Amino acid sequence: MWTTLEQIFPYAIVFTIPLLITALGALFSERSGVVNIGLDGLMIIGSFMGAFVTFKLQEQYGDAPWVLWVGLLAAMAAGMLFSVLHAFASINLSANQIISGTAINLIAGALTIFLARNMTGSGNIRISIFEPFNVPLLSDIPFLGDLFFTRSNPVTWFVLIILAVSTVVLYKTPFGMRLRACGEHPHAAEAAGVRVQSMRYAGVLISGAFSGLGGAAILMTYSGEFNGNVSGLGFLALASLIFGQWRPLGVLAATFFFGFASTVANVSQVIPSLAVIPPVVLKVFPYVVTLIALVIFSKSSNAPKAVGEPFDSGKR
Amino acid sequence: MNNSIKSFVAVLLGLLAGVLLMAVTGHNPVEGFKYLIEGGLKNPERIGNTLATATPLILTGLSVAFAFRTGLFNIGAAGQMLFGGFCATAVGHWLDLPRALLLVVIVLAGFIGGALWALVPGILKARYNVHEVVSTIMMNWIAYWIVFYAVPSYFKGSSETESRQLPANALLQQQGLSDLFQGSYINLGLFVALISVVLVAFLIQKTTLGYELKAVGFNRHAAEYAGIGVQRSIVLSMFISGGIAGLAGVTQYTGNASSIQIGILPSQGFDGIAVALLGANAPLGVLLAAIFFGLLYSGRGFMNAMTDIPPEIADSIIAIIIYFAATSILVDRLYRKYKSRRAANKKQGG
Numbered sequence: 001m002w003t004t005l006e007q008i009f010p011y012a013i014v015f016t017i018p019l020l021i022t023a024l025g026a027l028f029s030e031r032s033g034v035v036n037i038g039l040d041g042l043m044i045i046g047s048f049m050g051a052f053v054t055f056k057l058q059e060q061y062g063d064a065p066w067v068l069w070v071g072l073l074a075a076m077a078a079g080m081l082f083s084v085l086h087a088f089a090s091i092n093l094s095a096n097q098i099i100s101g102t103a104i105n106l107i108a109g110a111l112t113i114f115l116a117r118n119m120t121g122s123g124n125i126r127i128s129i130f131e132p133f134n135v136p137l138l139s140d141i142p143f144l145g146d147l148f149f150t151r152s153n154p155v156t157w158f159v160l161i162i163l164a165v166s167t168v169v170l171y172k173t174p175f176g177m178r179l180r181a182c183g184e185h186p187h188a189a190e191a192a193g194v195r196v197q198s199m200r201y202a203g204v205l206i207s208g209a210f211s212g213l214g215g216a217a218i219l220m221t222y223s224g225e226f227n228g229n230v231s232g233l234g235f236l237a238l239a240s241l242i243f244g245q246w247r248p249l250g251v252l253a254a255t256f257f258f259g260f261a262s263t264v265a266n267v268s269q270v271i272p273s274l275a276v277i278p279p280v281v282l283k284v285f286p287y288v289v290t291l292i293a294l295v296i297f298s299k300s301s302n303a304p305k306a307v308g309e310p311f312d313s314g315k316r
Numbered sequence: 317m318n319n320s321i322k323s324f325v326a327v328l329l330g331l332l333a334g335v336l337l338m339a340v341t342g343h344n345p346v347e348g349f350k351y352l353i354e355g356g357l358k359n360p361e362r363i364g365n366t367l368a369t370a371t372p373l374i375l376t377g378l379s380v381a382f383a384f385r386t387g388l389f390n391i392g393a394a395g396q397m398l399f400g401g402f403c404a405t406a407v408g409h410w411l412d413l414p415r416a417l418l419l420v421v422i423v424l425a426g427f428i429g430g431a432l433w434a435l436v437p438g439i440l441k442a443r444y445n446v447h448e449v450v451s452t453i454m455m456n457w458i459a460y461w462i463v464f465y466a467v468p469s470y471f472k473g474s475s476e477t478e479s480r481q482l483p484a485n486a487l488l489q490q491q492g493l494s495d496l497f498q499g500s501y502i503n504l505g506l507f508v509a510l511i512s513v514v515l516v517a518f519l520i521q522k523t524t525l526g527y528e529l530k531a532v533g534f535n536r537h538a539a540e541y542a543g544i545g546v547q548r549s550i551v552l553s554m555f556i557s558g559g560i561a562g563l564a565g566v567t568q569y570t571g572n573a574s575s576i577q578i579g580i581l582p583s584q585g586f587d588g589i590a591v592a593l594l595g596a597n598a599p600l601g602v603l604l605a606a607i608f609f610g611l612l613y614s615g616r617g618f619m620n621a622m623t624d625i626p627p628e629i630a631d632s633i634i635a636i637i638i639y640f641a642a643t644s645i646l647v648d649r650l651y652r653k654y655k656s657r658r659a660a661n662k663k664q665g666g
Contacts, residue, residue, distance in 0.1 A: 037391075037449065085639065088643075089639070089643045093643050094645065095642045095643050095645065096642060098389055098391075098449060099589075099638070099641075100639070100642045100643070102589050102590075102638065103635060103638040103639035103641075104639075105586070106586070106590060106635035106638055107632065107635040107636060107639060109631070109635075110628050110634070111337075111632050111635070113628045113631075114337070114341075114628035114629055114631075114632050115341075117626035117628065118342075118626060123626075123628075232453075232456075232581070235453045235456075236457075238450065238453070239450055239453060239454065242447075242450055278465070279465060280461055280465040280466075283461040283464075283465075284458050284461050284462065287454040287457045287458050288454075288458065290450075290454050291436075291440065291446075291454050294446040294450060294451065295440060295444045295446060298446055
């Protein structure tokens with residue numbers, strides 16, 4: 001059992017990271033009062049831009065690690081830029097945020113393949129990806145070393161640092177406090193001198209950047225190929241955000257739950273103790289648990305009170 | 317401005333964006349659009365294929381629009397369609413009945429499969445106030461995996477990703493109809509869709525139930541105060557909406573195709589959101605929007621064969637249209653500004 005756990009843990013972590021960073025971005029957006037169901041599309045944009053930039057650079061400079069980091073940053077920038085579409089529609093135009101998000105998803109899926117075909121002739125872009133490494137010293141710690149620090153991925157640490165910083169920013173800085181206020185009582189925030197629209201822009205743009213990073217993380221840690229979709233992980237990230245009750249550590253727990261459950265489902269056939277369970281049960285399990293969790297949380301939801309509502313300064 | 321003008325402007329802007337996209341990527345837009353339209357309308361066969369492509373879109377669009385009238389955002393049409401199609405396929409394989417009867421049973425099975433799939437989010441929404449966007453997404457994936465494992469175990473086909481072909485008896489394909497359109501794959505599914513459009517229009521506009529559902533959509537609290545069973549309306553609305561999406565699955569997997577694919581959520585489910593939005597949630601609007609999308613989708617293959625423009629241009633145009641439909645308030649504002657400025661100018665001049 002222990003060896004099994006040791007073996008699947010690195011995979012579970014690698015699978016968790018894209019979800020975690022995307023859901024964390026959505027946390028900023030929703031805390032500022034804007035629902036973002038365009039996460040899937042923003043991840044696709046990140047995956048495309050990451051793949052494109054990395055592909056071009058790898059042609060020229062080979063597999064140097066810095067190339068991948070440039071690709072990651074390009075993915076974040078592209079995600080952020082694309083999320084302006086959603087911000088503009090939902091903040092300036094008071095559009096229905098769910099419809100705008102849906103449009104983002106549709107545009108991203110179609111446009112990126114269209115562009116990929118124009119540039120490379122096929123809808124797929126392949127790149128070479130990050131090598132896992134053993135964290136020096138820490139990987140020698142018994143138990144923990146084997147679980148968390150061997151065969152770990154650089155992107156994992158990058159995302160965990162962002163998680164830590166985000167938590168501090170959200171709860172300990174004036175910016176975080178204002179952002180959260182805009183999602184709870186935007187009119188009160190405005191009365192206190194906060195520019196609600198700017199804060200909401202910040203929330204959506206952070207969400208775009210993090211989703212872009214999430215999409216690129218899938219590409220650069222395990223898939224290695226852009227193909228125009230991210231297997232619905234954006235929607236799963238949205239579910240994780242709600243499952244995690246709009247809190248950074250809750251999101252961490254929820255995404256790890258999904259990551260671990262999917263990994264177990266993926267490897268169940270080669271592990272005798274799990275092979276007795278029909279694979280469909282393992283695959284469906286996380287979604288059913290989420291539904292049950294939603295029912296349980298329904299009485300005490302911590303959803304930002306003004307999330308999804310367009311802000312109208314004249315309406316109190 | 318009324319909704320049809322807004323939709324029209326959105327379509328125009330979307331097509332314009334298509335022109336830009338083609339031009340920027342170094343293609344000739346005039347040629348592109350010429351082949352795109354020819355591909356969808358050139359001869360009876362192509363027209364038939366356009367209608368067949370539109371068929372599941374009419375139904376998923378109708379499904380999303382119907383739920384929307386009750387204020388529910390059914391984003392799970394894909395899962396409902398898949399599960400409805402799966403139930404229809406199962407019945408088609410297992411039952412041996414006279415053709416007419418079998419087809420009725422298949423259509424009913426598809427409706428019930430989709431309806432049950434939407435019933436869960438409906439109950440969760442009505443009883444526990446769980447947001448339907450999230451619960452329908454979860455139901456999508458549950459359907460995805462159930463079908464993924466059930467198809468190879470029960471109706472294994474020759475390919476890994478498909479079920480066994482349904483017998484001709486259990487298909488909506490009708491030789492006479494196909495001949496009428498010179499060999500098109502158009503099928504009886506189109507009539508299922510058209511009848512659904514009429515029934516839904518009647519239900520929404522002429523019945524007490526439709527009135528109640530709309531009332532809940534306009535203002536849940538006012539409806540409750542007026543004595544309308546809000547919880548019951550929500551559950552019923554999701555049930556019907558899911559059933560219609562299930563019918564989309566029937567027309568897709570037993571009409572346009574003769575087997576069910578696994579490992580993919582049907583894209584028509586998500587396009588249904590686009591169709592409903594462009595059609596302003598009205599049955600007739602949905603019908604027109606779906607046929608328009610059907611034209612783009614069925615013409616793109618021909619365009620791709622005649623030019624080197626990637627077929628995803630059609631999807632891109634549709635997606636951009638939806639963005640402009642969502643932001644149509646911008647057009648509204650510009651129009652009002654223009655009108656007030658003109659009025660002011662007139663005053664000054666006079």
